[in-house]
């Protein structure tokens with residue numbers, strides 16, 4: 001673990017109050033110890049992955065393949081990683097024994113999305129992050145009211161692990177502009193009506209005027225559909241706050 005994580009994040013926030021995301025990222029990678037990026041290789045992922053490639057192509061990039069992704073996402077992961085020259089993408093999958101025991105027919109998502117996300121996302125991510133001092137996420141404040149106060153750097157209270165959010169203050173227009181400026185490959189499903197892309201069984205097209213995340217877990221009656229890590233513990237979050 002690097003020197004006190006809380007002090008380190010406070011330093012980051014003070015020194016980078018207004019600096020470009022790339023500068024923040026570079027400094028954070030230099031000081032935060034063992035850090036991995038966690039990426040879904042979704043609609044916006046190319047922005048942060050491009051910044052990583054400009055800084056350290058050997059940085060571990062953890063790609064969680066729930067084994068329920070769109071085939072387009074799996075292909076896009078390979079295409080984008082090759083395009084950017086990323087040399088250390090690690091595909092994280094659910095434990096086969098646990099899958100067989102808890103979701104033998106692959107239909108758990110129909111009965112219990114939270115248990116399914118726990119099995120296919122949260123537990124594999126927890127195992128993968130065990131050896132790291134911190135991780136980088138692509139979360140942004142504009143995505144949800146629950147992220148309105150998101151800092152660029154934060155500490156998970158239980159693990160002491162640093163969580164870095166270089167794009168916290170970016171908006172959708174900045175994302176589009178960056179993708180255009182660097183001519184980055186787009187996830188093919190975006191052009192087909194999927195502005196937010198998760199697992200195939202739980203993602204539908206979004207109609208004009210709908211929230212970009214409306215296609216995630218569409219039709220679910222409960223308000224808590226995703227699982228996100230807070231303090232190293234898999235914690236249920238509201239639909240609009242799910243990763």
Ligand code: SF4
Pocket residue numbers: 066068109112113114116117118120121198199200201202
């Ligand atoms: S998004 Fe759906 S299929 Fe994917 S892990 Fe969660 S419940 Fe399962």
